[in-house]
Structure formats: C-alpha cells, structure tokens
Amino acid sequence: MSAATYSLEAWRRFRERKERPQEPHVSASPSLADIPADAEMDDGIVIGFWNDERFVSWEKWLATAPLVVDAAPKPASLVDAPLYSAKCGGTAVWLAKDGDRWLMFAGSRKAGSRRRDFASPFLEHAMRTAEAWYGPASGGWRPESRTGQAGTEVLDADPAE
Numbered sequence: 001m002s003a004a005t006y007s008l009e010a011w012r013r014f015r016e017r018k019e020r021p022q023e024p025h026v027s028a029s030p031s032l033a034d035i036p037a038d039a040e041m042d043d044g045i046v047i048g049f050w051n052d053e054r055f056v057s058w059e060k061w062l063a064t065a066p067l068v069v070d071a072a073p074k075p076a077s078l079v080d081a082p083l084y085s086a087k088c089g090g091t092a093v094w095l096a097k098d099g100d101r102w103l104m105f106a107g108s109r110k111a112g113s114r115r116r117d118f119a120s121p122f123l124e125h126a127m128r129t130a131e132a133w134y135g136p137a138s139g140g141w142r143p144e145s146r147t148g149q150a151g152t153e154v155l156d157a158d159p160a161e
Contacts, residue, residue: 039054
C-alpha cells in the first residue's frame with residue numbers, strides 16, 4: 001500500500017464517510033458467509049488462510065497472495081519560486097525560501113507571524129505540514145515573487161533578528 005494509514009488523505013476519507021452514515025460500508029474481502037461450511041483445508045495446519053478455494057497455511061498464502069498497490073499520485077510540477085501562498089482552511093499561509101530551508105508564516109507575512117517551531121528543507125514537506133495543521137489548501141499552492149509586494153522586506157530580513 002503506498003498511502004500511509006494515518007495520512008491527511010485517510011483522515012479526509014474518514015470524515016466523508018462519517019458525514020454519509022446511510023451508505024453501507026463495502027468490503028473487498030470475502031466475509032465468513034461467502035466461505036462454504038465444508039471448505040477444504042490443507043493437512044497439518046493450525047490456522048488456515050482462505051485463498052478463494054481452500055484454507056492454506058500462512059506461508060503458502062503469503063507466497064501466492066496477489067499484491068495490490070495503489071498508483072502513486074503524480075507529483076505536482078512546482079515552479080522554482082522563493083515564495084508560495086495558499087488559503088489553508090481559514091488561514092492564509094506563506095512558505096518562504098530562506099537559504100536551504102522553507103519557513104512558514106501563518107495569518108500574515110510579518111516577522112511576528114512566522115512559525116518558530118517549523119522549518120523544512122523540502123517544499124513538499126512544508127506544504128503537507130501546513131495542510132495538516134491548518135486544513136486543505138483551497139485553490140492549491142500559488143508561487144509568488146517577493147519583489148514588488150508589501151511585506152517582503154520582513155521576509156528578506158535576517159531570521160535570527
């Protein structure tokens with residue numbers, strides 16, 4: 001499985017299912033009612049695993065069980081920009097490149113709004129973290145240029161100050 005069990009996407013799917021409780025949950029695996037009562041079982045096994053024909057040992061089942069892999073989502077082609085912005089939930093979030101790390105600003109782009117508990121060397125990680133903390137990015141992440149915009153002198157200032 002390529003998606004993490006405790007990911008933002010899994011949390012969104014859980015919330016969607018919770019909002020629609022009238023839909024029955026459909027399972028891809030067979031239930032006990034689908035297995036015949038007189039199903040065959042290999043000799044000498046204590047615990048059997050159903051392979052759609054008979055109960056087999058765990059080693060045999062593991063060796064012959066088909067693997068299903070979710071297709072990895074195609075990475076978004078990000079342009080090389082020093083600043084990205086998005087509206088995450090109800091909060092405006094900016095990710096600013098500072099040397100070899102990405103800094104996060106929430107609410108406004110003033111120096112006081114910088115998240116002091118976060119810096120990442122990877123833009124994708126910074127985007128995922130912002131969405132996990134503040135909510136999904138409505139409209140996606142937009143590259144911006146620092147020049148000619150209000151508040152850029154604060155982003156270009158020394159972060160140690």
